[in-house]
Amino acid sequence: MKKGVLLVNLGSPDSPNPKDVKKYLGEFLMDPRVIDVPKWARTLLVKGIILNTRPKQSAKAYQKIWWENGSPLIVISEELQQKVQEQVEYPVALAMRYGSMTIKKGLQELVDKGVEDVYLIPLYPQFAMATTETILVLAEEIRQQHFPNLKIESLPAFYNKPEYIKTLSESIKSHLQGKNYDHLLFSYHGVPERHIRKSDITNGHCKPSDIIDCACCKTESKAHEFCYKHQCKEVTRLVAEYLNLEEGTYSTSFQSRLGFDPWLQPYTDRTIERLGQSGIENMAIVTPAFVSDCLETLEEIAMEGEEIFHEVGGKDFTTVPCLNTDQNWVNNLVKWIEEWAKTPATI
Ligand SMILES: C=CC1=C(C)c2cc3[nH]c(cc4nc(cc5[nH]c(cc1n2)c(C)c5CCC(=O)O)C(CCC(=O)O)=C4C)c(C)c3C=C
Numbered sequence: 001m002k003k004g005v006l007l008v009n010l011g012s013p014d015s016p017n018p019k020d021v022k023k024y025l026g027e028f029l030m031d032p033r034v035i036d037v038p039k040w041a042r043t044l045l046v047k048g049i050i051l052n053t054r055p056k057q058s059a060k061a062y063q064k065i066w067w068e069n070g071s072p073l074i075v076i077s078e079e080l081q082q083k084v085q086e087q088v089e090y091p092v093a094l095a096m097r098y099g100s101m102t103i104k105k106g107l108q109e110l111v112d113k114g115v116e117d118v119y120l121i122p123l124y125p126q127f128a129m130a131t132t133e134t135i136l137v138l139a140e141e142i143r144q145q146h147f148p149n150l151k152i153e154s155l156p157a158f159y160n161k162p163e164y165i166k167t168l169s170e171s172i173k174s175h176l177q178g179k180n181y182d183h184l185l186f187s188y189h190g191v192p193e194r195h196i197r198k199s200d201i202t203n204g205h206c207k208p209s210d211i212i213d214c215a216c217c218k219t220e221s222k223a224h225e226f227c228y229k230h231q232c233k234e235v236t237r238l239v240a241e242y243l244n245l246e247e248g249t250y251s252t253s254f255q256s257r258l259g260f261d262p263w264l265q266p267y268t269d270r271t272i273e274r275l276g277q278s279g280i281e282n283m284a285i286v287t288p289a290f291v292s293d294c295l296e297t298l299e300e301i302a303m304e305g306e307e308i309f310h311e312v313g314g315k316d317f318t319t320v321p322c323l324n325t326d327q328n329w330v331n332n333l334v335k336w337i338e339e340w341a342k343t344p345a346t347i
Pocket residue numbers: 010011012013025034035054058071073124128130131189190191192228256258289290293294295296
Protein backbone atom coordinates (compact mmCIF):
# COMPACT_ATOMS: atom_id res chain seq x y z
CA MET A 1 0.00 0.00 0.00
CA LYS A 2 1.43 3.40 -0.97
CA LYS A 3 1.91 5.56 2.13
CA GLY A 4 1.47 9.30 2.65
CA VAL A 5 1.34 11.83 5.47
CA LEU A 6 -1.19 14.55 6.25
CA LEU A 7 -0.15 17.28 8.70
CA VAL A 8 -3.17 19.13 10.14
CA ASN A 9 -3.17 22.44 11.99
CA LEU A 10 -5.99 24.73 13.13
CA GLY A 11 -6.25 27.21 10.23
CA SER A 12 -6.55 30.98 9.81
CA PRO A 13 -8.81 33.37 7.91
CA ASP A 14 -7.97 33.98 4.22
CA SER A 15 -7.12 37.58 5.05
CA PRO A 16 -7.20 39.83 8.13
CA ASN A 17 -10.30 41.65 6.83
CA PRO A 18 -13.43 41.52 9.02
CA LYS A 19 -15.40 39.70 6.28
CA ASP A 20 -12.90 36.82 6.01
CA VAL A 21 -12.39 36.74 9.78
CA LYS A 22 -16.17 36.46 10.25
CA LYS A 23 -16.39 33.54 7.78
CA TYR A 24 -13.52 31.74 9.53
CA LEU A 25 -14.84 32.35 13.06
CA GLY A 26 -18.30 31.22 11.95
CA GLU A 27 -16.95 27.84 10.84
CA PHE A 28 -14.64 27.49 13.87
CA LEU A 29 -17.14 28.44 16.57
CA MET A 30 -20.04 26.46 15.09
CA ASP A 31 -17.97 23.30 15.60
CA PRO A 32 -19.81 21.36 18.37
CA ARG A 33 -16.46 20.27 19.83
CA VAL A 34 -15.40 23.90 20.26
CA ILE A 35 -18.63 25.43 21.57
CA ASP A 36 -20.21 22.28 22.97
CA VAL A 37 -23.76 23.39 23.69
CA PRO A 38 -26.97 22.27 21.90
CA LYS A 39 -27.09 23.44 18.27
CA TRP A 40 -29.88 25.98 18.86
CA ALA A 41 -27.92 27.60 21.72
CA ARG A 42 -24.66 27.57 19.73
CA THR A 43 -26.39 29.18 16.75
CA LEU A 44 -27.90 31.86 18.97
CA LEU A 45 -24.59 32.51 20.73
CA VAL A 46 -22.34 32.44 17.66
CA LYS A 47 -24.53 33.90 14.91
CA GLY A 48 -26.69 36.08 17.17
CA ILE A 49 -23.98 37.49 19.47
CA ILE A 50 -20.28 36.62 18.85
CA LEU A 51 -20.24 37.16 15.07
CA ASN A 52 -21.76 40.63 15.49
CA THR A 53 -18.83 42.00 17.44
CA ARG A 54 -15.83 39.66 17.55
CA PRO A 55 -14.79 39.64 13.84
CA LYS A 56 -14.01 43.39 13.89
CA GLN A 57 -12.02 43.06 17.10
CA SER A 58 -10.21 39.89 15.92
CA ALA A 59 -9.50 41.42 12.48
CA LYS A 60 -7.65 44.29 14.19
CA ALA A 61 -5.57 41.77 16.11
CA TYR A 62 -4.86 39.73 12.94
CA GLN A 63 -3.79 42.93 11.11
CA LYS A 64 -1.10 43.50 13.74
CA ILE A 65 0.55 40.10 13.20
CA TRP A 66 -0.20 39.37 9.50
CA TRP A 67 2.87 38.81 7.32
CA GLU A 68 3.41 39.91 3.71
CA ASN A 69 2.98 36.30 2.59
CA GLY A 70 -0.04 35.53 4.77
CA SER A 71 -1.08 34.28 8.19
CA PRO A 72 1.96 33.32 10.30
CA LEU A 73 0.31 30.02 11.28
CA ILE A 74 -0.22 29.05 7.62
CA VAL A 75 3.16 30.28 6.35
CA ILE A 76 5.02 28.47 9.15
CA SER A 77 2.99 25.26 8.67
CA GLU A 78 3.78 25.32 4.92
CA GLU A 79 7.49 25.70 5.62
CA LEU A 80 7.29 22.84 8.11
CA GLN A 81 5.58 20.62 5.54
CA GLN A 82 8.30 21.39 2.97
CA LYS A 83 11.08 20.61 5.44
CA VAL A 84 9.47 17.30 6.46
CA GLN A 85 8.89 16.45 2.79
CA GLU A 86 12.61 16.93 2.07
CA GLN A 87 13.42 14.22 4.64
CA VAL A 88 10.82 11.52 3.95
CA GLU A 89 10.19 9.42 0.85
CA TYR A 90 6.35 9.55 1.10
CA PRO A 91 4.16 12.40 -0.12
CA VAL A 92 3.49 14.89 2.71
CA ALA A 93 0.41 17.14 2.46
CA LEU A 94 -0.84 19.93 4.71
CA ALA A 95 -4.41 20.76 5.72
CA MET A 96 -6.24 22.96 8.21
CA ARG A 97 -9.28 22.03 10.33
CA TYR A 98 -10.97 25.37 9.47
CA GLY A 99 -10.66 27.69 6.47
CA SER A 100 -9.78 27.11 2.83
CA MET A 101 -7.06 24.46 3.16
CA THR A 102 -9.53 21.72 4.03
CA ILE A 103 -8.84 18.19 5.20
CA LYS A 104 -10.78 16.93 2.16
CA LYS A 105 -8.41 18.78 -0.20
CA GLY A 106 -5.39 17.42 1.71
CA LEU A 107 -6.63 13.83 1.46
CA GLN A 108 -7.51 14.34 -2.23
CA GLU A 109 -3.96 15.60 -2.90
CA LEU A 110 -2.55 12.39 -1.39
CA VAL A 111 -5.05 10.13 -3.19
CA ASP A 112 -4.16 11.82 -6.51
CA LYS A 113 -0.57 10.76 -5.86
CA GLY A 114 -1.68 7.14 -5.43
CA VAL A 115 -1.65 7.09 -1.62
CA GLU A 116 -3.78 4.39 0.01
CA ASP A 117 -2.45 4.49 3.58
CA VAL A 118 -2.36 7.86 5.40
CA TYR A 119 -0.61 8.88 8.62
CA LEU A 120 -2.58 11.83 9.96
CA ILE A 121 -0.61 14.10 12.29
CA PRO A 122 -2.63 16.65 14.28
CA LEU A 123 -0.10 19.41 15.02
CA TYR A 124 -0.99 19.61 18.74
CA PRO A 125 1.23 18.20 21.50
CA GLN A 126 -1.73 17.70 23.87
CA PHE A 127 -5.08 16.03 23.19
CA ALA A 128 -8.19 18.23 23.38
CA MET A 129 -11.74 17.77 22.22
CA ALA A 130 -11.54 21.19 20.47
CA THR A 131 -8.37 20.34 18.54
CA THR A 132 -7.26 16.71 18.02
CA GLU A 133 -10.68 15.09 18.45
CA THR A 134 -12.45 17.39 16.01
CA ILE A 135 -9.76 16.71 13.38
CA LEU A 136 -10.01 12.93 13.79
CA VAL A 137 -13.81 12.91 13.69
CA LEU A 138 -13.96 15.09 10.57
CA ALA A 139 -11.22 13.10 8.79
CA GLU A 140 -13.15 9.87 9.43
CA GLU A 141 -16.41 11.40 8.12
CA ILE A 142 -14.60 12.56 4.96
CA ARG A 143 -12.97 9.14 4.54
CA GLN A 144 -16.31 7.34 4.77
CA GLN A 145 -18.01 9.72 2.35
CA HIS A 146 -15.32 10.30 -0.24
CA PHE A 147 -12.42 7.86 0.17
CA PRO A 148 -13.89 4.61 1.59
CA ASN A 149 -10.85 2.54 0.58
CA LEU A 150 -8.34 4.85 2.25
CA LYS A 151 -6.66 3.65 5.44
CA ILE A 152 -6.06 6.42 8.03
CA GLU A 153 -4.03 6.09 11.21
CA SER A 154 -3.13 9.00 13.46
CA LEU A 155 -0.28 10.07 15.72
CA PRO A 156 -1.48 10.20 19.36
CA ALA A 157 -0.71 13.23 21.54
CA PHE A 158 3.07 13.48 21.82
CA TYR A 159 3.24 15.74 24.92
CA ASN A 160 5.41 13.30 26.90
CA LYS A 161 7.58 11.78 24.19
CA PRO A 162 11.19 12.23 25.37
CA GLU A 163 12.36 13.49 21.97
CA TYR A 164 9.65 16.19 21.95
CA ILE A 165 10.47 17.27 25.52
CA LYS A 166 14.15 17.45 24.58
CA THR A 167 13.40 19.56 21.48
CA LEU A 168 11.13 21.95 23.40
CA SER A 169 13.56 22.25 26.33
CA GLU A 170 16.58 22.88 24.09
CA SER A 171 14.62 25.49 22.15
CA ILE A 172 13.65 27.28 25.40
CA LYS A 173 17.26 27.07 26.61
CA SER A 174 18.71 28.52 23.43
CA HIS A 175 16.15 31.36 23.24
CA LEU A 176 16.69 32.32 26.88
CA GLN A 177 20.47 32.11 26.82
CA GLY A 178 21.88 35.41 28.08
CA LYS A 179 18.35 36.71 28.81
CA ASN A 180 17.48 38.20 32.13
CA TYR A 181 14.45 36.50 33.73
CA ASP A 182 13.31 35.61 37.26
CA HIS A 183 10.26 33.55 36.32
CA LEU A 184 9.35 31.31 33.37
CA LEU A 185 5.61 31.05 32.69
CA PHE A 186 4.28 28.09 30.67
CA SER A 187 1.08 29.45 29.09
CA TYR A 188 -1.23 26.93 27.36
CA HIS A 189 -4.39 27.69 25.37
CA GLY A 190 -7.33 27.30 27.76
CA VAL A 191 -10.47 25.21 27.38
CA PRO A 192 -13.73 25.37 29.33
CA GLU A 193 -13.60 23.13 32.43
CA ARG A 194 -16.59 21.27 30.98
CA HIS A 195 -14.40 20.00 28.10
CA ILE A 196 -12.12 18.27 30.60
CA ARG A 197 -15.08 16.51 32.24
CA LYS A 198 -16.46 15.43 28.85
CA SER A 199 -13.14 13.89 27.80
CA ASP A 200 -12.74 12.00 31.11
CA ILE A 201 -13.15 8.36 30.09
CA THR A 202 -13.34 7.31 33.76
CA ASN A 203 -16.28 9.65 34.37
CA GLY A 204 -14.98 11.23 37.55
CA HIS A 205 -11.17 11.19 37.82
CA CYS A 206 -10.52 14.68 36.45
CA LYS A 207 -11.12 17.68 38.71
CA PRO A 208 -10.62 20.58 36.29
CA SER A 209 -11.18 23.32 38.88
CA ASP A 210 -8.52 22.05 41.29
CA ILE A 211 -5.81 24.66 40.69
CA ILE A 212 -4.05 24.44 44.02
CA ASP A 213 -2.27 21.12 43.79
CA CYS A 214 -3.98 19.33 40.88
CA ALA A 215 -4.05 16.03 42.74
CA CYS A 216 -5.93 14.30 39.91
CA CYS A 217 -3.26 15.25 37.37
CA LYS A 218 -0.58 13.68 39.61
CA THR A 219 -2.52 10.47 40.33
CA GLU A 220 -2.06 7.66 37.83
CA SER A 221 -5.21 7.18 35.73
CA LYS A 222 -6.24 6.01 32.28
CA ALA A 223 -8.13 9.35 32.05
CA HIS A 224 -4.77 11.00 31.32
CA GLU A 225 -4.71 9.70 27.75
CA PHE A 226 -7.42 12.29 26.95
CA CYS A 227 -6.93 14.86 29.72
CA TYR A 228 -5.72 18.19 28.32
CA LYS A 229 -5.03 19.60 31.78
CA HIS A 230 -2.90 16.62 32.83
CA GLN A 231 -0.99 16.71 29.54
CA CYS A 232 -0.22 20.45 29.89
CA LYS A 233 0.93 19.97 33.48
CA GLU A 234 3.15 17.10 32.37
CA VAL A 235 4.85 19.21 29.69
CA THR A 236 5.69 21.84 32.32
CA ARG A 237 6.94 19.17 34.77
CA LEU A 238 9.07 17.33 32.19
CA VAL A 239 10.63 20.50 30.74
CA ALA A 240 11.35 21.84 34.25
CA GLU A 241 13.03 18.52 35.06
CA TYR A 242 15.06 18.57 31.83
CA LEU A 243 16.17 22.19 32.37
CA ASN A 244 16.71 21.74 36.11
CA LEU A 245 14.41 24.67 36.91
CA GLU A 246 14.17 25.50 40.58
CA GLU A 247 10.75 25.09 42.27
CA GLY A 248 9.06 28.52 42.48
CA THR A 249 10.84 29.95 39.42
CA TYR A 250 8.29 28.62 36.94
CA SER A 251 4.52 28.05 36.75
CA THR A 252 1.64 27.06 34.46
CA SER A 253 -1.32 29.14 33.26
CA PHE A 254 -4.06 29.07 30.59
CA GLN A 255 -4.80 31.80 28.04
CA SER A 256 -7.39 32.88 25.43
CA ARG A 257 -10.63 32.27 27.34
CA LEU A 258 -13.88 33.22 25.62
CA GLY A 259 -17.31 33.69 27.22
CA PHE A 260 -18.47 33.45 30.81
CA ASP A 261 -18.09 29.75 31.65
CA PRO A 262 -15.20 28.75 33.92
CA TRP A 263 -12.10 27.82 31.91
CA LEU A 264 -8.94 26.14 33.14
CA GLN A 265 -7.13 28.34 35.66
CA PRO A 266 -5.00 30.19 36.56
CA TYR A 267 -5.60 32.57 33.68
CA THR A 268 -2.47 33.85 31.91
CA ASP A 269 -3.38 37.57 31.88
CA ARG A 270 -4.04 37.57 35.64
CA THR A 271 -0.90 35.52 36.28
CA ILE A 272 1.28 38.01 34.39
CA GLU A 273 -0.31 40.81 36.40
CA ARG A 274 0.22 38.96 39.69
CA LEU A 275 3.85 38.17 38.85
CA GLY A 276 4.56 41.83 38.09
CA GLN A 277 2.79 42.99 41.25
CA SER A 278 4.65 40.48 43.39
CA GLY A 279 8.02 41.97 42.48
CA ILE A 280 9.10 39.84 39.50
CA GLU A 281 10.99 42.37 37.35
CA ASN A 282 11.87 40.16 34.40
CA MET A 283 9.82 37.30 33.09
CA ALA A 284 9.86 34.89 30.18
CA ILE A 285 6.91 33.07 28.68
CA VAL A 286 6.64 29.94 26.56
CA THR A 287 3.48 28.63 24.84
CA PRO A 288 3.73 24.83 24.43
CA ALA A 289 0.13 24.20 23.28
CA PHE A 290 1.08 25.72 19.92
CA VAL A 291 3.75 24.34 17.61
CA SER A 292 3.50 27.32 15.23
CA ASP A 293 3.39 30.98 16.14
CA CYS A 294 -0.06 32.42 15.56
CA LEU A 295 -2.46 35.10 16.70
CA GLU A 296 -2.52 33.69 20.23
CA THR A 297 1.26 33.84 20.69
CA LEU A 298 2.26 36.86 18.58
CA GLU A 299 -0.57 39.18 19.63
CA GLU A 300 -2.14 37.91 22.85
CA ILE A 301 1.14 36.98 24.53
CA ALA A 302 3.99 38.91 22.89
CA MET A 303 2.01 42.18 22.58
CA GLU A 304 -0.88 42.20 25.09
CA GLY A 305 0.98 40.12 27.69
CA GLU A 306 3.98 42.42 27.57
CA GLU A 307 1.72 45.46 27.93
CA ILE A 308 0.06 44.01 31.05
CA PHE A 309 3.46 43.24 32.58
CA HIS A 310 4.75 46.76 31.95
CA GLU A 311 1.56 48.31 33.32
CA VAL A 312 2.19 46.67 36.70
CA GLY A 313 5.83 47.73 36.78
CA GLY A 314 7.54 44.74 35.14
CA LYS A 315 10.67 45.34 33.03
CA ASP A 316 11.93 42.64 30.61
CA PHE A 317 9.29 40.42 29.05
CA THR A 318 10.66 37.70 26.76
CA THR A 319 8.41 35.51 24.60
CA VAL A 320 10.00 32.25 23.49
CA PRO A 321 8.95 31.48 19.88
CA CYS A 322 7.07 28.25 19.13
CA LEU A 323 9.00 25.35 17.61
CA ASN A 324 7.92 26.53 14.13
CA THR A 325 10.48 25.01 11.71
CA ASP A 326 13.17 24.16 14.28
CA GLN A 327 15.31 21.37 12.77
CA ASN A 328 14.99 19.19 15.90
CA TRP A 329 11.20 19.46 15.66
CA VAL A 330 11.33 18.49 11.97
CA ASN A 331 13.53 15.54 12.97
CA ASN A 332 10.97 14.48 15.61
CA LEU A 333 8.20 14.41 13.01
CA VAL A 334 10.40 12.50 10.56
CA LYS A 335 11.25 9.93 13.27
CA TRP A 336 7.56 9.37 14.11
CA ILE A 337 6.65 9.04 10.43
CA GLU A 338 9.44 6.50 9.88
CA GLU A 339 8.38 4.50 12.95
CA TRP A 340 4.80 4.37 11.61
CA ALA A 341 5.96 3.41 8.11
CA LYS A 342 8.00 0.48 9.53
CA THR A 343 5.08 -0.94 11.55
CA PRO A 344 3.65 -4.00 9.78
CA ALA A 345 0.19 -3.34 8.32
CA THR A 346 -2.74 -4.57 10.39
CA ILE A 347 -5.98 -5.68 8.73
C1 LIG B 1 -14.70 28.21 22.74
C2 LIG B 1 -13.71 28.67 22.08
C3 LIG B 1 -12.36 28.11 21.87
C4 LIG B 1 -11.76 26.93 22.31
C5 LIG B 1 -12.34 25.86 23.19
C6 LIG B 1 -10.42 26.89 21.77
C7 LIG B 1 -9.48 25.89 21.99
C8 LIG B 1 -8.20 25.86 21.42
N1 LIG B 1 -7.70 26.66 20.42
C9 LIG B 1 -6.39 26.33 20.14
C10 LIG B 1 -5.53 26.93 19.24
C11 LIG B 1 -5.76 28.16 18.59
N2 LIG B 1 -6.83 28.99 18.77
C12 LIG B 1 -6.68 30.09 17.97
C13 LIG B 1 -7.56 31.16 17.85
C14 LIG B 1 -8.84 31.20 18.42
N3 LIG B 1 -9.39 30.35 19.35
C15 LIG B 1 -10.69 30.70 19.62
C16 LIG B 1 -11.60 30.04 20.45
C17 LIG B 1 -11.38 28.80 21.07
N4 LIG B 1 -10.25 28.03 21.04
C18 LIG B 1 -10.98 31.88 18.84
C19 LIG B 1 -12.29 32.63 18.82
C20 LIG B 1 -9.85 32.17 18.07
C21 LIG B 1 -9.71 33.26 17.01
C22 LIG B 1 -9.09 34.46 17.41
C23 LIG B 1 -9.88 35.28 18.35
O1 LIG B 1 -10.92 35.82 17.95
O2 LIG B 1 -9.45 35.36 19.51
C24 LIG B 1 -5.43 29.99 17.26
C25 LIG B 1 -4.82 31.03 16.32
C26 LIG B 1 -5.30 30.93 14.89
C27 LIG B 1 -4.56 31.87 13.96
O3 LIG B 1 -5.09 32.13 12.88
O4 LIG B 1 -3.46 32.35 14.24
C28 LIG B 1 -4.86 28.78 17.63
C29 LIG B 1 -3.59 28.18 17.12
C30 LIG B 1 -6.06 25.23 21.01
C31 LIG B 1 -4.69 24.55 21.02
C32 LIG B 1 -7.17 24.95 21.79
C33 LIG B 1 -7.38 23.93 22.83
C34 LIG B 1 -6.50 23.22 23.40
